[in-house]
Structure formats: structure tokens, C-alpha cells
Amino acid sequence: MTLQFSARLADRDVDVDLNLASGETLALLGPNGAGKSTVLGVLAGLIRPDSGRATLAEDTLFDLPTTWLAPHRRAIALLAQDALLFPHLTVRRNVEFAPRSSGATRAQAGAKADEWLERTGVRPLAERRPGGLSGGQAQRVAIARALAAEPELILLDEPLASLDVAVAGELRGMLAEVLVGRTAIVVTHDALDAYLLADRVAVLHRGRVVEEGPTREVLTHPRHPFTAELTGLSLLTGVRTAGGLVTDDGLALGGTPAVPIPAGRAVTAVVRPSAVMLRTGVGPDGGAGIAAVVTALEPRDDLVRVRTDRLTALVPAAVVAELRLTIGARVTLSVPRGDVRIAPA
Numbered sequence: 001m002t003l004q005f006s007a008r009l010a011d012r013d014v015d016v017d018l019n020l021a022s023g024e025t026l027a028l029l030g031p032n033g034a035g036k037s038t039v040l041g042v043l044a045g046l047i048r049p050d051s052g053r054a055t056l057a058e059d060t061l062f063d064l065p066t067t068w069l070a071p072h073r074r075a076i077a078l079l080a081q082d083a084l085l086f087p088h089l090t091v092r093r094n095v096e097f098a099p100r101s102s103g104a105t106r107a108q109a110g111a112k113a114d115e116w117l118e119r120t121g122v123r124p125l126a127e128r129r130p131g132g133l134s135g136g137q138a139q140r141v142a143i144a145r146a147l148a149a150e151p152e153l154i155l156l157d158e159p160l161a162s163l164d165v166a167v168a169g170e171l172r173g174m175l176a177e178v179l180v181g182r183t184a185i186v187v188t189h190d191a192l193d194a195y196l197l198a199d200r201v202a203v204l205h206r207g208r209v210v211e212e213g214p215t216r217e218v219l220t221h222p223r224h225p226f227t228a229e230l231t232g233l234s235l236l237t238g239v240r241t242a243g244g245l246v247t248d249d250g251l252a253l254g255g256t257p258a259v260p261i262p263a264g265r266a267v268t269a270v271v272r273p274s275a276v277m278l279r280t281g282v283g284p285d286g287g288a289g290i291a292a293v294v295t296a297l298e299p300r301d302d303l304v305r306v307r308t309d310r311l312t313a314l315v316p317a318a319v320v321a322e323l324r325l326t327i328g329a330r331v332t333l334s335v336p337r338g339d340v341r342i343a344p345a
């Protein structure tokens, strides 16, 4: 393992262990206040935990209470949400700064800066000053500066959050390219970032890692409500029955697990909202289905996420209009059993 990290902070109620192999990118996901920035701050040396130990390659970052490596002596680059470039230096000088401060000659630092400005797509801006850059351009320069330092570990704190959707999309592609083979931790609220940038994800909730694993596995089979919410899936917990499961609130659903699970065992079930069918009133099958009450309607493009007290359905806006759905409306939901993915809890 390149990174082994373990830290506890009593006043923030954070207790986190993380391991990262060399060249691996980890997405750190979690709701506001979960502790993501705290973890990055401790790694960067800006926040001192009460106890813990962390090693990065050959370096001991901290081993408390005895050892604490100062931030500038850690081979770590932290990229914040805002680019935080030096306003009085040109773009090239900003990027040269990191190799210069680790002892490179001006010529070496210049060559390194040009290489990274090229790779991040901002070489033509080399002589400009940060004040004249767009948000996306400034963030590209910040990425070039972080990587020109050739850190052992790069930390990215929501690097795309302050950019508009089109610019964020372009930057995401560039980031995916430059992060290949690099050891990195990316804090994000976005499942797409995790899919495109990260080999593995760790989900933080109330200062603890609540699930962790390969990106696709965790995001398609969430075990924690936050992960399910992030990926837009409905997560149910309950007990395995012969035909499927009974949820904790008494809903019986047909379904088949990927691996055999004996009846009576605690299980989770994941349902894609687009697989949930919704109707009002009693259907032609005499009312079979799940009685539910609409709790929220969230339009997005020409689809509407219809949240209910049971499952969430994703339906065309035209259907919502036709059924005259409003909050509080009584509806009947059904899900094909093949779309109820059951896994051990």
C-alpha cells in the first residue's frame, strides 16, 4: 500500500481508516459534514488529529503523539475547489513554483511547467495572469501546478464543483486522463466523477467509512442510503423470503438474489427508479402492487422523479401531467421482479 491512513478527531467525531495502493484513485463520497474535508486536511498536514498514524510510500506523515511531518515536507498536493493561484505571477510562473520550491533549476522547472500546461490544455495562456482567466482555465492551471510538483499523492477537494456544467464536463475528461496511474483522492458529491475518475470509492457518513470498494460495485449495489441517493437508486432493507423480501416497513416484493440467500436473512434490495411503474387508482390486475403516497415531484429535463413513501419512480413529464400527479396523491407502484436486486445486508 502506498498510503495507509488512520486518524481520530474527537471534537469532529471523525474516525477514519483508509488504504490506497500506488497508482489508485479513490473517490471520497459523503453528505455535508461527513468528514471528507477533514480527512484531506489531516493528510495535507493542515489539521492535526488527536491520534492516528499515516504513511505515504517511505514517509511517515504522522504517528501521534510523537511524529508530525510539516505540510511542506509531505509529498502531497492539495487542490481546492477554488484555484487559489498567485495573482501576481503569470500562469507559467504559477506552475513553475512547485518544482522551483523543491529545488529544480529555472530551466528544469520551466520544462516541467510547459509539459503540464500542455497536458492540461492551457499552454497558450502561459504568459497571462490569473486575473484574466475563466474559472475553468484557472482550475486547469491549478491542476497543472499541483501535478508539476510530482506529488506522491494528489488530493482534490470537489475540483469541478464551482464550474458550470459544460466546463466541468470538459475538465472531467482532462482530469480522468492525467489521473491515470496516479495515487489520488477526489472528494466529490457526483456519482459521475466517481465513475470516471476513481478506481475505488469510500463513502463517509458521520465521520466513519460506511462502505468501500470498487467504484462500479459500490455504486450499482449501494448498501448505505446516502450512496443510493447519490446514484439515484432506491435502497430497501428487510428480510429474505422465499419469493423475494419483506422490507422493514412490511412491504413484500418479488425478486431474485444474484447469490442464494436463505429465507430469514437480513438483505438489501436496490431498485432503479426507471424500472418502477406507476399508476393512479386500481389497475386491471385488481389492485396488485404497492400502495404509495407521492411525497415529492422533482422535474429534470423531460422526466420527473416521483418520490413516494415507498419507492421512487422516474416517469416522463407528460405522464405526470396526464395522471395529474400532485404531492399527497395516492398511487400504485409495481416493479418487475427482475429489477429488484437482492443482496445480503
Ligand SMILES: Nc1ncnc2c1ncn2[C@@H]1O[C@H](COP(=O)(O)OP(=O)(O)OP(=O)(O)O)[C@@H](O)[C@H]1O
Pocket (backbone or CB within 6 Å): 011, 012, 013, 030, 031, 032, 033, 034, 035, 036, 037, 038, 039
Ligand atoms: N474548523 C472546524 N472546527 C471544528 N469542527 C469542524 C470544523 N470544520 C468542520 N468541522 C466539523 O467536522 C465534521 C466534518 O466536517 P467536514 O467539513 O470535514 O465535512 P465534509 O464531509 O467535508 O462536508 P462538506 O461536504 O460540507 O464540505 C463536521 O461535524 C463539522 O461540523
